[in-house]
Every structure is written in structure tokens, then in C-alpha cells.
Amino acid sequence: MKKSLLILWGTCAVMLLLALPSQLSAQYDDDGPYAELGVTIGPSNFLGDLGGGPGKGQTFLKDNNFQLTKLSVGAHFSYYPKEYIGARLALNIGRIEGDDNVINPKGGLEEARYNRNFNFHSSFFEAFVGVEFFPTVFLEDDPSDHYHKLRPYAMVGVGVFHFNPKAVDPLTGQTVELRPLRLEGQGFTEYPDRKQFSLWQPNIPMGVGVKYFLSDNFSLGLEVVLRKTFTDYIDGVSTTYIDKALFNNYIGTYYTPQQAALAAHMSDLSNGGLGGYPGYGEAGQKRGDATQKDSYYTFGIKLGFRINSGRDYSSSTRCPVLRF
Numbered sequence: 001m002k003k004s005l006l007i008l009w010g011t012c013a014v015m016l017l018l019a020l021p022s023q024l025s026a027q028y029d030d031d032g033p034y035a036e037l038g039v040t041i042g043p044s045n046f047l048g049d050l051g052g053g054p055g056k057g058q059t060f061l062k063d064n065n066f067q068l069t070k071l072s073v074g075a076h077f078s079y080y081p082k083e084y085i086g087a088r089l090a091l092n093i094g095r096i097e098g099d100d101n102v103i104n105p106k107g108g109l110e111e112a113r114y115n116r117n118f119n120f121h122s123s124f125f126e127a128f129v130g131v132e133f134f135p136t137v138f139l140e141d142d143p144s145d146h147y148h149k150l151r152p153y154a155m156v157g158v159g160v161f162h163f164n165p166k167a168v169d170p171l172t173g174q175t176v177e178l179r180p181l182r183l184e185g186q187g188f189t190e191y192p193d194r195k196q197f198s199l200w201q202p203n204i205p206m207g208v209g210v211k212y213f214l215s216d217n218f219s220l221g222l223e224v225v226l227r228k229t230f231t232d233y234i235d236g237v238s239t240t241y242i243d244k245a246l247f248n249n250y251i252g253t254y255y256t257p258q259q260a261a262l263a264a265h266m267s268d269l270s271n272g273g274l275g276g277y278p279g280y281g282e283a284g285q286k287r288g289d290a291t292q293k294d295s296y297y298t299f300g301i302k303l304g305f306r307i308n309s310g311r312d313y314s315s316s317t318r319c320p321v322l323r324f
Contacts, residue, residue, distance in 0.1 A: 050098030130157025170273035
């Protein structure tokens with residue numbers, strides 16, 4: 001219910017922001033709407049329970065592991081009813097990873113994550129709608145003229161993404177899909193508050209960028225977008241260890257005997273993958289941080305091509321405001 005309300009709230013916010021042009025259009029001269037098609041390519045990275053920096057686990061970039069950066073690509077369609085505001089529909093695919101092995105242990109609180117020895121990787125697909133706002137347009141003499149203009153902007157939206165966490169077994173090198181193993185007792189009667197997570201989740205993309213017009217119809221941009229999510233299971237790690245004997249109780253319900261044994265093994269990869277390192281693997285001991293939801297971000301290089309404009313620039317007077 002909360003997720004549905006958030007999506008509804010976000011959609012209403014997008015509609016409200018798109019209604020602003022009709023209220024502000026009298027403030028400057030504008031030649032009307034146009035649309036844009038574009039592509040994006042750039043690095044993507046994960047922010048969650050796995051990996052991180054020295055000391056206590058932190059939020060956002062303080063726990064970012066740049067060595068795990070992967071690639072994402074995407075395409076977008078944007079509609080600009082006015083020069084200072086637009087709506088974007090975007091589709092993106094990419095990959096994200098997390099790994100306790102990349103931590104540099106220095107004898108601090110990071111040792112707990114390093115000894116935990118978890119890893120994950122996942123591809124992702126996302127679709128979102130968002131609103132872009134260009135505040136410097138109000139400083140331009142002729143907003144309808146784009147040639148060699150530089151425009152910073154902010155963006156916020158609502159979306160949905162798909163993920164599927166997998167991990168490499170350090171003993172065998174085998175890649176294991178984590179969700180079917182229910183490693184923290186999801187769906188078990190012993191843990192009624194731990195529901196099986198969905199691989200489709202809502203997100204809220206928030207970002208800033210800058211757009212440079214190579215010509216009146218082509219633009220090149222740089223943009224960083226953080227995705228706030230409402231799940232802590234992108235990496236398959238969230239709360240506490242469970243009693244490994246419980247996996248056998250659900251043979252025939254969730255597991256075959258082989259799957260139950262695999263779940264018991266993958267639930268605790270401490271001690272180099274053997275499990276049983278002191279302080280790990282026992283029921284109730286901390287496995288992840290359930291107080292912080294996972295997130296991910298992308299840094300994109302964007303190329304855009306304006307379409308459906310119908311404007312005549314042959315007689316326009318170009319102005320040097322915000323041009324380089």
C-alpha cells in the first residue's frame with residue numbers, strides 16, 4: 001500500500017510540475033513546445049550492505065567502491081512544453097555489484113564486513129518518468145535559441161526497476177541465484193515479518209546535470225542520477241542470520257534437499273566460504289543493516305536530438321548569454 005501511495009504521489013507531482021508552464025509562460029518569449037530523442041551511456045554503481053569503506057558502514061558515496069563500477073546504457077524521449085521545464089520517459093539497462101572482499105581491513109569496524117565475505121551482482125532494467133527543470137532559462141534573452149548554450153538542470157521522477165541478485169560461491173566458483181534460497185527465512189513461519197521480496201520494485205530517480213547545445217538541434221549532456229529504492233534486498237542481504245537447520249524444514253515446500261544444503265552454505269560465507277567464523281552464521285546475529293534501504297546511481301553522458309519543433313531559426317538573433 002505504501003509503495004502504491006508513493007507512486008501515486010510521484011505521478012501527481014509530475015503532473016503538477018508540468019502544469020506550471022501555463023502559469024509562468026508570460027514571463028519570457030518562447031516559441032512553443034518541442035520533443036527530444038536521446039541515448040545515454042556511462043558508469044553505474046551500487047550503494048548497499050556489501051563492501052564499503054573503513055570504519056562503520058556509511059551511507060551514499062562514503063561507502064562507494066569505485067572498483068566495482070559497471071556500465072549502463074539507456075534511451076529517452078523528452079517533451080518540453082516550455083524551455084525551462086520538460087517531461088522525460090527513460091529506459092535504462094545496466095549492472096551493479098557489491099563485494100565484501102574489496103574492503104581494505106584496517107582493524108576497525110570494517111573488519112566485520114570483510115570477514116562476512118558476501119558478494120553479489122545483478123543486471124537491472126528500469127523505466128521511469130521524470131520532470132526536468134532548467135532554472136537559468138529565465139536569465140536568457142532568447143530561450144528559443146539553443147546554439148552553444150549551457151543549461152544546468154535538476155530532475156526528479158518515479159519509476160520501476162527489475163533486478164535479480166546472484167552471488168559467486170567462493171568454494172566452487174559457481175554463480176548462485178539468491179532469491180529462491182530465502183537466505184534470511186523469507187516466507188518461513190518462524191519469521192512472519194520476513195516476506196519474500198519481489199524482483200520488481202519502485203524507485204525514485206533524483207539527479208542533476210548540465211546540457212550543452214552543440215547546435216540548435218543536437219545537445220551533449222552530463223548527468224548523475226541516484227535511485228532511491230524501497231527494498232533492502234538488491235544485494236540479497238538485509239537483516240540477521242537464521243538457524244541453518246530451518247532450511248531442511250522446508251524441503252518439499254521451497255527446496256529440494258540439494259537446494260536446502262546450498263541455502264545453508266550460502267547463508268554464511270565467512271571463513272573463506274566455509275562458514276562458522278566466530279560471530280557469524282548463528283541465529284540472530286547481524287547479517288546486514290535493515291535500517292538502510294539499498295540504492296544505486298548512474299553517471300551518464302547524454303546525446304540528444306531535437307524533433308518535432310517546427311521552428312524557424314534562419315532569422316533568429318543569437319545571444320551570448322550562458323554560451324561558451
